[in-house]
Amino acid sequence: MARFLPTLTATRLQATTYLLGIALFSIAFLVFLNSSISFVVTDVIGRTHAVGDAVGTLGFADELLALVACPAWGLLSDRIGVRTVAVLGYAIVGISLVALVQSREVYPDLLLGRLGFSVGGAACSTMVTAVLPSMVARRVRSREEEEQQKAVAANRDVRRLQDEDRPSRDSSRGHVATASVSSELTITPGRYQSQSRSRSRHPDNPPLKLVEKLDETDGTSQLAGFVGMFTGIGALVALVGFLPLPAYFQKHGSTPAAGVQYSFYLVGVVAFVVAVGIFFGLRDLPGEEGKSITSLWRADKPSKAKLDDDLTPRASYxxxxxxxxxxxxxxxxxxxxxxxxxxxxxxxxxxxxxxxxxxxxxxxxxxxxxxxxxxxxxxxxxxxxxxxxxxxxxxxxxxxxxxxxxxxxxxxxxxxxxxxxxxxxxxxxxxxxxxxxxxxxxxxxxxxxxxxxxxxxxxxxxxxxxxxxxxxxxxxxxxxxxxxAPEEPRPGTADTLRANGHTRNSDAEAAPLLSESASDTRxxxxxxxxxxxxxxxxxxxxxxxxxxxxxxxxxxxxxxxxxxxxxxxxxxxxxxxxxxxxxxxxxxxxxxxx
Missing domain, CATH: 1.20.1250.20 (MFS general substrate transporter like domains)
Incomplete structure (x- = not known):
C-alpha cells in the first residue's frame, strides 16, 4: 500500500499502521456501536418502552464527554506520545464494548459503558489528526544548515590563506599569538561545528545528524485524502462486517441476547488486536522522541540531559x-x-x-x-x-x-x-x-x-x-x-546575530553553544x-x-x-x-x- 502514498517521513510500516489501524477503525467501532446500541437496550436489557429516549440520552452523554476528552487526550499526547494515546484509546474501546453487554439496566450500567467508549473513541479520533503531521513532512535542508555550510566554506578559505602566510611568520622573530586554555575550553557554535567536522571525518566517529526542518509538501493533502478514504472504508467495514454479526450468531442457534453479546465480544477483540498492531507499528515515529509515560509528572523546565538535534534543550511544557x-x-x-x-x-x-x-x-x-x-x-x-x-x-x-x-x-x-x-x-x-x-x-x-x-x-x-x-x-x-511554522530567529544563530547588527565570524564564535536565553525562549x-x-x-x-x-x-x-x-x-x-x-x-x- 505504501507505494501508492506520497513521499513520507514515516516508514512504510508506520504509514500502513496509521491508515489501516488508526484511520480505518477510528470510525468503524463508532458506527457499529451507534447502529447496534438499540439492540443492547431491547435484547440484552429487555427494555421495550422509551427506547428512542434512552438511545438519544446515551448519544448525547457520549458527545458531551467527548467534548472534554478530545482536547484532554490531545494535550496528553504531547507529553506521552501519540502512539501511547492511540493504544490506550483502542484498549479502552475494547474493554467498553465487552462491558456494555454486561449491563442489566440502562442507568447507570449502560450509561457508564457508553461513557467509557466515549473516552476511548475520543482518543482514537483525536489521534487521526495528531499523527498526520508526523507522517507527511519531508526532511529538507533548513536555512540554519545552509548558513552552516556557507560558514564551513568561509572558514576553509580563511585557513587556506593563513596556511599560505604561515612560513613567513614562522621565519620571523615576532610574537605569535596562542590560544589560552580558557578559550580552548569555551564551547561556541563555530568551534562546535569545526569539531563536529573533525569528528565526522574520523573513521571511529559517525557524522552527526544534520539539522532538519519540516517543510510543506504535497503529501500533506494527498495523505489527508487517503485518510478520508479509509475512514469511509471503516464505515463500510462496520456495516458489512460488524453489523451482520448478531444475525449470524442467531442463525447458528444463539438467542437474540446472546447473539448481540457475542458480536460485542468479537468486535472488542478486534479493538484489542488493533491496539497491539499500533503498539508495534508506530514505534519510533518521527517527532516522538523522548515522550513517555514518565513525562506525565515532568516539571515545566528544560531537561539538561536531553538535547534536540539543533543542540537546544528539549523543554517540557x-x-x-x-x-x-x-x-x-x-x-x-x-x-x-x-x-x-x-x-x-x-x-x-x-x-x-x-x-x-x-x-x-x-x-x-x-x-x-x-x-x-x-x-x-x-x-x-x-x-x-x-x-x-x-x-x-x-x-x-x-x-x-x-x-x-x-x-x-x-x-x-x-x-x-x-x-x-x-x-x-x-x-x-x-x-x-x-x-x-x-x-x-x-x-x-x-x-x-x-x-x-x-x-x-x-x-x-x-x-x-x-x-x-x-x-x-x-x-x-x-x-x-x-x-x-514561520521561521523565527533563534538566540545565538546567524539570523539573530545579523538582526542585532553583528557578523557571523566575530560574534558566532563568541556566542555560547547552550545559551540561557535559548533555553528560556524555547x-x-x-x-x-x-x-x-x-x-x-x-x-x-x-x-x-x-x-x-x-x-x-x-x-x-x-x-x-x-x-x-x-x-x-x-x-x-x-x-x-x-x-x-x-x-x-x-x-x-x-x-x-x-
Whole structure:
C-alpha cells in the first residue's frame, strides 16, 4: 500500500499502521456501536418502552464527554506520545464494548459503558489528526544548515590563506599569538561545528545528524485524502462486517441476547488486536522522541540531559501552555484557524447525514400517510416503517459513496493547487455544502428512486462531496500549519546575530553553544511540532461543538419550524466557512500583489 502514498517521513510500516489501524477503525467501532446500541437496550436489557429516549440520552452523554476528552487526550499526547494515546484509546474501546453487554439496566450500567467508549473513541479520533503531521513532512535542508555550510566554506578559505602566510611568520622573530586554555575550553557554535567536522571525518566517529526542518509538501493533502478514504472504508467495514454479526450468531442457534453479546465480544477483540498492531507499528515515529509515560509528572523546565538535534534543550511544557498556544494559533495562523472551522463543519455534516436524513425521510412518509410511526424517533424507523428506512439508507449510502470516491480527489487537488492557494479545495467544498444542504432542505419528496424530487439525488451527492472535502482539506491545512511554522530567529544563530547588527565570524564564535536565553525562549513558546496533539484536540473539540449545536438546536427547529431546518443550519455553517476561506485567500492574494 505504501507505494501508492506520497513521499513520507514515516516508514512504510508506520504509514500502513496509521491508515489501516488508526484511520480505518477510528470510525468503524463508532458506527457499529451507534447502529447496534438499540439492540443492547431491547435484547440484552429487555427494555421495550422509551427506547428512542434512552438511545438519544446515551448519544448525547457520549458527545458531551467527548467534548472534554478530545482536547484532554490531545494535550496528553504531547507529553506521552501519540502512539501511547492511540493504544490506550483502542484498549479502552475494547474493554467498553465487552462491558456494555454486561449491563442489566440502562442507568447507570449502560450509561457508564457508553461513557467509557466515549473516552476511548475520543482518543482514537483525536489521534487521526495528531499523527498526520508526523507522517507527511519531508526532511529538507533548513536555512540554519545552509548558513552552516556557507560558514564551513568561509572558514576553509580563511585557513587556506593563513596556511599560505604561515612560513613567513614562522621565519620571523615576532610574537605569535596562542590560544589560552580558557578559550580552548569555551564551547561556541563555530568551534562546535569545526569539531563536529573533525569528528565526522574520523573513521571511529559517525557524522552527526544534520539539522532538519519540516517543510510543506504535497503529501500533506494527498495523505489527508487517503485518510478520508479509509475512514469511509471503516464505515463500510462496520456495516458489512460488524453489523451482520448478531444475525449470524442467531442463525447458528444463539438467542437474540446472546447473539448481540457475542458480536460485542468479537468486535472488542478486534479493538484489542488493533491496539497491539499500533503498539508495534508506530514505534519510533518521527517527532516522538523522548515522550513517555514518565513525562506525565515532568516539571515545566528544560531537561539538561536531553538535547534536540539543533543542540537546544528539549523543554517540557505545562498543559495550560500547550492549550493556550493551540487556541492562540487558531487566531494567528490562517491554516490552523481554517482547519478548526473546517472540523466544526465536517463533524456537523456527519450528523446531518447519519441522523437528520433518516428523520427527514421518515417525516415525509408519516406526513403523506405512508407509514404509521413517530417521525422524531430514529430507532423506530427500522421496525415501524421499512420503506422509509430503506430510502434513508439508500440516500445515506449515496452520500457516503460520493465521499469515498472524492476523498483522494480532494487530496490530489490540495497537493496540485497553485502555490499559495491551498485553501481553494476547501472553498469548493463549502460551496458544494451550501448548494447541497439548501437544495435538500427545500425538497418536498425525497424519494428520488421512485419519481420524487429530481434535486434530491443531486443534493445528496453534493452533501457527501462537501462533507469529505471539509474533512480532507481541514486535516491537510492543520498538517501544513503544524509542519510549516514561520521561521523565527533563534538566540545565538546567524539570523539573530545579523538582526542585532553583528557578523557571523566575530560574534558566532563568541556566542555560547547552550545559551540561557535559548533555553528560556524555547520553554516559553513550544514549537508547533510539540503542539500537534493539542492542536488535534482543539480540532476535535470544535467538531464536537458543531455536533452538539446541530443536534440540539437543529432538533428543536425540526420539530417547531420545518424538517429542513437542520439542513439550512448546515448551509449556514458552510457559508461561514466559505467566507472565512475567501477572506484568508483574498488577504494572501493581496499581500502577493504588493
Amino acid at each position: 505545562s498543559y495550560l501552555t500547550l492549550l493556550t498556544q493551540s487556541l492562540k494559533l487558531g487566531f494567528t495562523d490562517p491554516s490552523i484557524g481554517l482547519g478548526y472551522v473546517g472540523g466544526f463543519v465536517a463533524r456537523a455534516s456527519s450528523v446531518g447525514i447519519s441522523l437528520f436524513i433518516p428523520l427527514f425521510v421518515n417525516a415525509y412518509f408519516v406526513r403523506e400517510g405512508l407509514c404509521k410511526s413517530n417521525p422524531h424517533n430514529v430507532p423506530d424507523i427500522r421496525d415501524e416503517c421499512a420503506k422509509a428506512y430503506l430510502l434513508a439508507s439508500g440516500l445515506s449510502g449515496i452520500a457516503e459513496t460520493a465521499a469515498l470516491i472524492c476523498a483522494p480527489l480532494f487530496g490530489w487537488l490540495g497537493g496540485r493547487i497553485v502555490k499559495g492557494m491551498a485553501e481553494l479545495p476547501l472553498l469548493g467544498a463549502s460551496m458544494m455544502g451550501i448548494l447541497g444542504y439548501v437544495g435538500f432542505g427545500l425538497v418536498e419528496n425525497p424519494d428520488a428512486f421512485h419519481g420524487g424530487d429530481r434535486w434530491a439525488m443531486l443534493s445528496i451527492i453534493a452533501i457527501g462531496i462537501s462533507q469529505i472535502g471539509s474533512i480532507v482539506c481541514s486535516l491537510a491545512l492543520l498538517g501544513r500549519g503544524i509542519n510549516n 520553554s516559553a513558546v513550544p514549537d508547533r511540532s510539540e503542539l500537534k496533539g493539542s492542536i488535534a484536540g482543539i480540532y476535535s473539540l470544535a467538531g464536537g461543538a458543531g455536533i452538539l449545536l446541530l443536534t440540539k438546536l437543529g432538533g428543536v427547529l425540526f420539530d417547531r419550524w420545518t424538517p429542513g431546518a437542520p439542513f439550512f443550519m448546515l448551509a449556514i455553517f458552510n457559508a461561514v466557512l466559505f467566507l472565512a476561506v475567501a477572506a484568508v485567500g483574498g488577504g494572501a492574494a493581496l499581500r502577493r500583489t504588493r
